[in-house]
Amino acid sequence: MTPGAPGTPGRDPRQQARTLALPENASAHGHRLDALMASSHLLEAVLAAVMLGWLVLAVGRFRKAPPTAVDGGTRRSRLWVMVLAVGAVGVVDGTLFVRSLGYLDEVLWNFSTPVNHPDTVRLELNAHQWAWEARYAGEDGRFGTADDVVTWNDVRVPVGVPVWVQLVSADVVHGFALPNFRVKLDAVPGRVNQTWFQAAREGVWEVACYQHCGTSHYKMRGELTVLSPRDHAAWLREASRQAASAYDAADTAAHWGWAWRDAP
Ligand SMILES: [Cu+2]
Structure with a gap:
C-alpha cells in the first residue's frame, strides 16, 4: 500500500499551496469545473479590457470637450450602453449558465453513475x-x-x-x-x-x-x-x-x- 508520494507538491495535504492556481485536479470530472471557471475568467478579462480601454480612450479624447448634462449623452448613446450591458451579461452569464447546467445534469446531479456502477x-x-x-x-x-x-x-x-x-x-x-x-x-x-x-x-x-x-x-x-x-x-x-x-x-x-x- 503506497499512497502516492508524500512530499510531491500538491500531493501531500500537509504541504502549503505556493501558487494562486487552483489545487491540482485529481478527479475524473474536475476539469469540467475548471474549464467553466477558466472560460468565465477569460470572458470577464475581455470585458474588463474593453471597458477600461474605452474609459482611458474617452478620458483622453474628450478631455477638452465642453461639459454635458449630468445625465450624460444622447438617446442614442444611452441605447448603446443598454445594448452593450445586456449583451455582456447575456454572453458571460448565459455561457456560464448553460455550461453549468451541462455539468450538473451529466455529473453532479447524475447519480445514475454511482447507482449503476458495480x-x-x-x-x-x-x-x-x-x-x-x-x-x-x-x-x-x-x-x-x-x-x-x-x-x-x-x-x-x-x-x-x-x-x-x-x-x-x-x-x-x-x-x-x-x-x-x-x-x-x-x-x-x-x-x-x-x-x-x-x-x-x-x-x-x-x-x-x-x-x-x-x-x-x-x-x-x-x-x-x-x-x-x-x-x-x-x-x-x-x-x-x-x-x-x-x-x-x-x-x-x-x-x-x-x-x-x-x-x-
Ligand atoms: Cu467543520
Whole structure:
C-alpha cells in the first residue's frame, strides 16, 4: 500500500499551496469545473479590457470637450450602453449558465453513475467538532452491522470507481471539501446530504472543512488516500475483520450509521 508520494507538491495535504492556481485536479470530472471557471475568467478579462480601454480612450479624447448634462449623452448613446450591458451579461452569464447546467445534469446531479456502477464505494460521513468520521459497510455490504469499518480523519477510496458520499453532522454545520476533487458539500445536522466523485489517480489528498465551525475549525483536516482497487479491497477486508472482532454492542456512541439511502 503506497499512497502516492508524500512530499510531491500538491500531493501531500500537509504541504502549503505556493501558487494562486487552483489545487491540482485529481478527479475524473474536475476539469469540467475548471474549464467553466477558466472560460468565465477569460470572458470577464475581455470585458474588463474593453471597458477600461474605452474609459482611458474617452478620458483622453474628450478631455477638452465642453461639459454635458449630468445625465450624460444622447438617446442614442444611452441605447448603446443598454445594448452593450445586456449583451455582456447575456454572453458571460448565459455561457456560464448553460455550461453549468451541462455539468450538473451529466455529473453532479447524475447519480445514475454511482447507482449503476458495480464497484461503487458507499461512504457514510459524520462531521464532528472537529473531525471527520467515515463509515464503510464492511464485508457484508450493509451499514449498521458489526463489521462496519469506521475511521477518523482517514478516508480511503479506490481509483477509477465512483465514490458515493452520504454526509451528516453531529453538531453544527460543517463543509466537507476535497479541494483536489472539486467536491464541496454542506454537513447539516438533521439531514443526509449526498454527492459523488471519482478519483483519477492514486495519492494522498486533503479533506478540509470549508465552513467555520468553532474554535478548532482549523484543525478539522483529514486525509483522503486514493489506492488501487486491489489495495483498497485488501485494506477494507482486513479492517472489516478487525472491526467485527472488536465490536461492542453496548458502545452506542459508535453506532451512528444509517441504512443507506437510495439515490436522491
Ligand atoms: Cu467543520
